[in-house]
Amino acid sequence: MLKIENLKVSYGGIKALKGIHMEVEENKIVALIGANGAGKSTTLRSIVGLVKPEVGIITYHGEDLAKVQTKDLVRRGITLVPEGRRVFPNLTVLENLKIGAFYRNDDENIKDDLEWVYTLFPRLKERTWQLAGTLSGGEQQMLAVGRALMSRPKLLMMDEPSLGLAPLIVKEIFNIIEEINRQGVTILLIEQNANVSLKIAHKAYVMETGDITLEGTGSELLRNEEVKKAYLGESVSVQK
Template identity: 55%
Template structure:
């Protein structure tokens, strides 16, 4: 479904991503873990076209994303839940969800999708006319996920969905990710909470200062001594 091969990305003179190669197969949850500043968000931004690569390829269902405008990538069935949520604070919850469906023309289908989001997130239904900027952090994260679902994606890229949330809400967000996956949506998850990320993933990659240092089955990495010491606080 998604394949990165020998990807290199820089910020001016700073070489941020070195020869990164990874794959995400249809129906998987793949986690990309690593310390803050390792380059995880940069990789997601490069996949979705927000950041240009120096070289290497990003192929999604046969399409080379490095040659496609960012505004067109979402039409291929890819959605991005960005770090920091980036909901529209001055718009209502309902309006935010409608913005997630801006590429669609099926009004009845859009309303059906809104109902599906509200079934998944009852708190959002209660606040559908409330300004998104007044929601709690957990509710804003739910809104960001719900907005992404409105485009009916085949794959969702999630960037630090648990950031800044209480332990109880972190558990709830990861349950939501598992439920989204059960709907048949593939997930590429970038997350600093390595234990939670590895516990729900099929496979995972470890990113260290811009390069992949380890990869494999998530359960194996969860029990790897190096990973435990570096990322699990054990």
Template identity: 60%
Template sequence: MLTINDINVYYGNIHALKGVSLEINQGEIVTLIGANGAGKSTLLKTISGLLKPKNGEILFEGKPIGGKVAQSIVKMGLSHVPEGRRVFANMSVEENLELGAYLRNDKQGIREDFDKVYQLFPRLHERRKQLSGTLSGGEQQMLAMGRALMARPKLLLLDEPSMGLAPLLVKTIFNIIEEINKTGTTILLIEQNANMALSIADRAYVIETGKIVASGSAEELTASDQIKSAYLGGH
């Protein structure tokens, strides 16, 4: 579904991604783990069109998207839930969700997706008339995910969905990510909580200082001593 070949991305003089290659097959949950500043968010922003690669190629369902504008990438079926949630604070929950569907005009489908989002996130239904800025961190994360789903993505990019959430809520969010995947949405997940991410992922990549240094099935990486000591708090 997504193929990235040897992309390089710069912030000014900083070489943020160095020859990164990876692939995601339809129906998978793939996680990207790495320390802060390793290039994880940069990679998601490059895939979703917020940053342009200097070279290399990004193919989504076989079509090149590297350097395309973000809006046309969303239209092709790729949604990005950014780090830090970024909900529109002075708009209601319902208005935020409507914005997620702004490129669509299939009224019936949009109504069905509202229902689906409210089924996945009953709390959002309870708070649908409330201003988003008054929601808790966990509720805002649910809203950011719900808003992305309103675009009916084939591939969902999630950047640090558990950041700043209480452990119980983290579990809830991860259960919902699995639920979303079961309905047929492919997922690329970036997550500080590597244990949690590997527990739901099919495959994983490890990124260090802008380079992919390891990849394999989630089980292989969970069992690797090197990964354990670096990312999983083991020895």
């Protein structure tokens, strides 16, 4: 579905990406994990066209994304849930969700998708007319995901969805991510929280200082001694 080949990006004299290769298969959850500053966000910014690579190619269903404007990605079925949630604080929950369907004109299907989002996130339905800025951090993350789903994405990219959330809310969010995937949406998950992301990932990559240093299934990387020491702590259980 999405393929990255020999991607190199520099900021001035700093090499942010050093020729990475990775692939996101359709209907899978793929996690890209690594410490802050490893190059995860640069990878994501390259995919959506906010950073121009020096070398390399990014294709989506065989189409070169360098030839697609960022604003047109949603029409291709690619949607991003940004780091920090970025909801519109002075708009209601419903208004935020409707913005996710901005490019659509199939009103009946939009109504159905709104009910789908409310089924995934019952708390949003309870707060339909509440201003988004008054929601808790976890509720804002739910709203950001719901807003992205209103565009009917085929590929949903999520940048640090666990950031700043309490452990119980993180567990709830990741359970919903799994459910979204079961309903046919491919997920690319950019995360520092290796423990939760590897537990749900079909495929995962570890990034360090601009390089992909390890790859494998989520369960394989959970058992990997290097990953356990660097990201999980040696005593972390790998049971789901």
